[in-house]
Each structure stands twice: as C-alpha cells, then as structure tokens.
Amino acid sequence: MPRGLPRQDLRLLVKVSKAYYEQGLTQQEIADRLHQSRSRVSRLLRQARDTGIVQITVVPPKNTHPDLEVQLETTFRLQEAVVIEVAEQSSDEAISREIGMAAAAYLQRTLMDGDIIGISWGTTLNAMVSALQPQETRDVHVVQIIGGLGPPEAEVHATDLCRRMVRALGGKLTLLAAPGIVDSQQVKEVILRDSHVQTVFDLFSHINVAYVGIGAPTPDSVVMRDGTIMTQAELDGLLAKGAVGDIALRYFDARGQPVHSDLDDRVVGITLEQLRRIDRVVGVSGGQQKHAVIRGALLGGLIDVLITDQVTAQRLLVPDYSR
Numbered sequence: 001m002p003r004g005l006p007r008q009d010l011r012l013l014v015k016v017s018k019a020y021y022e023q024g025l026t027q028q029e030i031a032d033r034l035h036q037s038r039s040r041v042s043r044l045l046r047q048a049r050d051t052g053i054v055q056i057t058v059v060p061p062k063n064t065h066p067d068l069e070v071q072l073e074t075t076f077r078l079q080e081a082v083v084i085e086v087a088e089q090s091s092d093e094a095i096s097r098e099i100g101m102a103a104a105a106y107l108q109r110t111l112m113d114g115d116i117i118g119i120s121w122g123t124t125l126n127a128m129v130s131a132l133q134p135q136e137t138r139d140v141h142v143v144q145i146i147g148g149l150g151p152p153e154a155e156v157h158a159t160d161l162c163r164r165m166v167r168a169l170g171g172k173l174t175l176l177a178a179p180g181i182v183d184s185q186q187v188k189e190v191i192l193r194d195s196h197v198q199t200v201f202d203l204f205s206h207i208n209v210a211y212v213g214i215g216a217p218t219p220d221s222v223v224m225r226d227g228t229i230m231t232q233a234e235l236d237g238l239l240a241k242g243a244v245g246d247i248a249l250r251y252f253d254a255r256g257q258p259v260h261s262d263l264d265d266r267v268v269g270i271t272l273e274q275l276r277r278i279d280r281v282v283g284v285s286g287g288q289q290k291h292a293v294i295r296g297a298l299l300g301g302l303i304d305v306l307i308t309d310q311v312t313a314q315r316l317l318v319p320d321y322s323r
C-alpha cells in the first residue's frame with residue numbers, strides 16, 4: 001500500500017481505477033457517477049499509476065519484436081522500425097517476400113491523401129507492391145526515382161513497380177522514361193535536357209515519402225544477375241573504393257557517405273543528397289548479407305524508417321568495433 005496517503009484517498013484511487021480499467025467506464029462516466037470533475041478523475045488515474053496502485057503491463061503477441069523496434073529507433077534515431085519474424089534458415093527470397101508484405105501493410109497504414117511517393121526498384125519492393133491491397137486515395141502521386149534497369153518486362157523494373165502501385169492505390173503516375181544507367185556522361189547530359197525527364201527531376205524536391213531497397217554489391221545481387229546493368233570490373237572498382245551498398249544505384253560506404261565513381265556519373269535518377277531531403281525515406285531490406293549494408297545506410301542518415309527481419313535487426317544492434 002502506498003505510504004503517506006489517507007485511507008479515504010486510497011479508497012477513491014482504487015475505486016476510480018477499477019471503474020476505468022476493469023469496468024470499462026469512460027472518465028466522464030466515472031466523474032458523473034462519483035460527482036467529480038472529469039479533470040479530477042484524470043488526475044486520480046495518473047496518481048494511481050504513479051503510486052503503483054495501477055501497474056500496466058504490455059504483453060506482446062508471439063512473433064512480434066517491439067523491444068527490437070524500440071532499440072533500433074533509439075540507436076539509429078529512426079522515426080519508426082518495423083521488425084518481422086522470419087525463420088533463421090529462410091532463403092533470401094522468402095525473407096524478401098515477408099519484408100515486402102510488412103512494407104505493404106506499413107505503406108497502407110501510413111498513406112495520406114496528397115502524398116507524393118517516390119519508388120526505386122528491386123526484389124523486396126516488388127514483393128511490397130505485389131502485397132498491396134486496393135485502397136481508395138485522394139491526390140496520391142507516384143514518382144519513379146530511377147530510370148529503368150534490366151529488362152523492361154521484369155517485375156522488379158521501376159516502371160512496372162510504379163504502374164502496379166498506381167493500379168492498387170489510384171492517383172497520378174509520373175514515370176522516368178529513360179534508362180537507369182547509360183553508356184557515358186555525355187549521353188546522360190543529352191537525356192537530362194529532355195523536357196519530360198526534367199519534369200520528373202523537378203518532382204524529386206516535392207516527394208514527401210520514398211520507398212527504397214538497399215542493395216549489397218555482391219556477384220549474385222540483382223544488379224549483377226541480369227548482366228546488363230553493371231560489369232564485374234565496375235563492381236570491383238566500387239568495392240576497392242569502400243562501397244558497401246547502394247540505394248537506387250547510388251553507392252555509399254560503411255558510414256553512409258557517397259562513393260563516387262564513373263558509374264555514378266552515368267546513373268539517371270535521384271542522388272543520395274536529394275534522398276536525404278525527403279521527409280520520410282523508408283528502407284525495405286533484410287536477409288543474410290544485408291546487415292552491413294543497412295548499417296551504413298542508417299549511419300549515413302539515408303533512411304528514416306526501417307522495415308527488416310529480426311535476425312538482421314539483432315545483428316544491427318551488435319556494436320561494430322571496426323569503424
């Protein structure tokens with residue numbers, strides 16, 4: 001029993017607490033029943049918590065990870081972290097599918113009328129778009145933030161992702177009608193002079209939320225798998241410069257700082273600096289080879305929301321003494 005309070009005060013605290021927490025009465029109903037003001041009932045409930053008469057315990061459902069989410073949010077100053085449960089021996093494909101479904105749920109939970117949404121490309125974003133449910137929206141605008149990469153008929157192609165997203169959400173669509181990577185800087189300069197392409201680039205500063213994959217520069221990555229996006233020599237050059245990952249083919253190092261190369265000069269799409277100016281960048285990524293890549297993006301402030309799996313989340317929270 002809390003010390004220092006008269007018995008009658010304790011009795012009132014208990015009575016109010018039971019009415020509110022056990023009987024389900026509103027504060028106004030309690031006030032009317034006990035002939036108190038609503039503001040006093042609110043103060044009594046707060047006092048009951050402060051003195052320990054009321055002790056609230058949150059019991060997370062199985063296979064949820066609220067503690068990991070809070071730790072990620074605190075450690076990396078995130079707006080939000082979403083951590084999903086996956087089996088430790090899951091394939092990267094299965095993990096991408098699960099993270100994509102979680103990202104779709106997050107998108108539909110947070111979607112606001114008037115949002116201007118930027119979309120990059122990749123396997124996990126493809127899973128996200130595939131999991132979207134039809135939803136009525138007003139004035140939503142989807143913008144492609146990197147040109148086309150790989151075969152246009154591929155599901156992970158940015159153009160296809162944007163079209164499918166608009167079919168689910170409605171709204172306006174603006175595509176970047178250009179290759180994501182071209183042969184030379186001179187070709188890129190010609191493309192950027194096109195009025196339609198310039199219209200898309202002008203929209204980058206108006207995007208308020210972007211969904212991006214976070215890629216790892218490995219020989220079996222989606223960037224290398226197709227054989228038309230990047231050569232092994234280009235990949236080796238990026239690795240030699242300290243690149244650990246990319247967002248929309250903009251490479252960064254272990255601290256999230258840009259890694260500049262000839263490739264960077266040939267990419268047609270949003271830059272890391274432009275990405276940082278967006279109010280909310282949602283990184284959708286996980287799997288066995290991604291924790292170092294994601295850590296770099298987090299340390300560089302490249303993403304504001306992370307959607308990942310619990311194995312990756314745990315590894316992100318292990319201190320990295322190599323930095």
